[in-house]
Amino acid sequence: MSFTLVEKANSRSYSIVPTPGESFVTIQYLMTASGTASETDIRANAGVPPSRISSSIYASDPYLKTMVIREVTIEPVRERQNAWIVTHRASTRNSAPTENSIGAYCTCTRATVVRSTAMYRKDPTFPANGTVAFASGADIAGTKVDTNGKPKVYDVPQQLVTIETQYDRTLPSGGPAAEPLWSTYTSYVGNRNSAVFLGFPIGTLLYQGFQTAPEDNYYRMSHTFLYDAWFHLDQIPCPNPTGEPLLTSGGVSIGTPAVPILQVKDVVFLQRYDTLSDFTGILAAADLTALTSPKPLAIA
Numbered sequence: 001m002s003f004t005l006v007e008k009a010n011s012r013s014y015s016i017v018p019t020p021g022e023s024f025v026t027i028q029y030l031m032t033a034s035g036t037a038s039e040t041d042i043r044a045n046a047g048v049p050p051s052r053i054s055s056s057i058y059a060s061d062p063y064l065k066t067m068v069i070r071e072v073t074i075e076p077v078r079e080r081q082n083a084w085i086v087t088h089r090a091s092t093r094n095s096a097p098t099e100n101s102i103g104a105y106c107t108c109t110r111a112t113v114v115r116s117t118a119m120y121r122k123d124p125t126f127p128a129n130g131t132v133a134f135a136s137g138a139d140i141a142g143t144k145v146d147t148n149g150k151p152k153v154y155d156v157p158q159q160l161v162t163i164e165t166q167y168d169r170t171l172p173s174g175g176p177a178a179e180p181l182w183s184t185y186t187s188y189v190g191n192r193n194s195a196v197f198l199g200f201p202i203g204t205l206l207y208q209g210f211q212t213a214p215e216d217n218y219y220r221m222s223h224t225f226l227y228d229a230w231f232h233l234d235q236i237p238c239p240n241p242t243g244e245p246l247l248t249s250g251g252v253s254i255g256t257p258a259v260p261i262l263q264v265k266d267v268v269f270l271q272r273y274d275t276l277s278d279f280t281g282i283l284a285a286a287d288l289t290a291l292t293s294p295k296p297l298a299i300a
Contacts, residue, residue, distance in 0.1 A: 001037060003045040005029040005086065007056070019105040020166050020220070022091040025067055027057060031074075033082040046086045047072050050217065053090045066092040066168070068217060093166060093218050104286040105166040108198070110159055115228070119154035120146045120235050120267045129203035129276070130192065130231025132269045140235065144263045147254075149237065149245035159227035161198065161205070165287050167212075167219040180219060185210050185282060192232065194276035198291075203231045206273055207282070223282055232273050238266040 011028035031046055049069045058064035067090040077083040095104065121142030132138075145152050171178045186209075193205040208224040226232075237245035250263030280288065 001041060002034045003031060003037070003041070004033075005031045005045075005047075005054075008085075012057075016096065019095040020093050020218075022093055022216075023096075024089060024091045025053070025064070027053065027088045027090070029086040029088070030077075031084045031086045036082065042074060042084065046074050046084065047088055053088060063092070063094070063096045066094040068092065070216075091216075093216065094168070104284070104290040105164075106283070106287040106290040107164045108291055109162045109164070113158045113160050114155035115158055116153050116155055117230075118151035118235055120144065120151045120237055120264050124235070124267075124269075126231060126233070127269065129201075130233055130271060131203060131274065131276070132233070132271050137238075137266075137268065139266045140269055144250055146237075146245075146263050148262050149247050149264055151235070151237075157229045161225040161227060163223045163225070163283065163287075163291070165221050165223070165283065167221055168217065169214060169219050170217045180212070180221065185223070188277055188279065188282060190273055191275045191277040192273050194278050195280075197279045200227050203276065204228055205279070206232055207277070207279065225279075232271065234270045234272070235267050236270045237264040238268060 006029060008028045008030055011026075013026045015024040017023050031042075033041070033045075037045075047069055049072060051069050052058075053064065053067045053069055058067065069088050069090045071089040073087040073089075075085045075087075077085060093105075121140055122145050124140035124142035126140075167180050169178055169180075188207040189209050191207050192203050193200060193207075194202060196202060197205055204227050206226045206228065208226055210224070211222045212219045214220075240246040246265045247262040248265040250261050252263075253260050283291075
């Protein structure tokens with residue numbers, strides 16, 4: 001028993017949408033059998049989803065090569081024996097690789113948040129890029145605002161940044177090398193940016209991690225970053241031998257009659273995230289381009 005599929009003339013139709021939506025191509029074939037075929041043989045030879053479309057369809061077209069058959073319909077030709085109309089509905093979440101393409105899928109969501117932290121000094125002198133030796137004894141300067149060693153509570157402005165991308169999780173022909181760089185992403189967790197990234201100054205953006213979920217033959221991936229106006233630094237008072245903040249005359253008085261108060265003598269910065277990394281290792285060049293140079297261009 002042999003089967004033959006011949007594409008019907010002018011049968012192709014397209015529905016193309018921006019990534020990450022699904023773009024479709026519908027193709028119709030005339031399938032014939034050399035004899036009476038069983039239902040099992042008919043289904044097996046008509047094409048089974050999910051599989052790639054026929055090489056006779058995509059030829060050398062890189063966009064059509066990304067198409068995957070999602071649905072197959074089989075209808076008998078009533079006026080002819082051992083013949084069926086087979087329709088393949090194939091789709092892709094990739095964008096068409098043309099100069100007018102919207103490009104790779106990459107979106108950025110931002111939300112303002114704050115972290116409440118102890119503030120002993122207002123307007124301190126921040127170290128370059130937020131980098132400071134763990135045991136540094138250098139005072140951070142600024143205006144003393146504590147009262148007898150009790151700090152003020154300050155809400156440091158932060159920005160939660162989520163970047164979503166798409167990744168084709170199917171294996172390439174010839175070898176299994178299709179998984180994303182999970183270990184590479186993980187190695188960036190707890191690192192701050194070593195170069196300006198998405199407009200954020202060096203040392204202010206912290207990589208918190210990623211989330212991923214499969215969708216068809218793709219991964220939808222989310223990378224989370226946290227911007228901190230204080231470079232993710234904490235103010236730490238220098239202690240006396242008993243562990244309490246080392247106090248000295250603050251030179252200020254409060255109340256009526258005025259009561260002199262003591263204030264912390266020295267304050268240093270603590271940096272919990274002392275590793276800097278170039279975050280371009282997380283996002284591909286095409287993703288960054290899609291994020292920083294969105295299309296289509298506005299009409300002047």
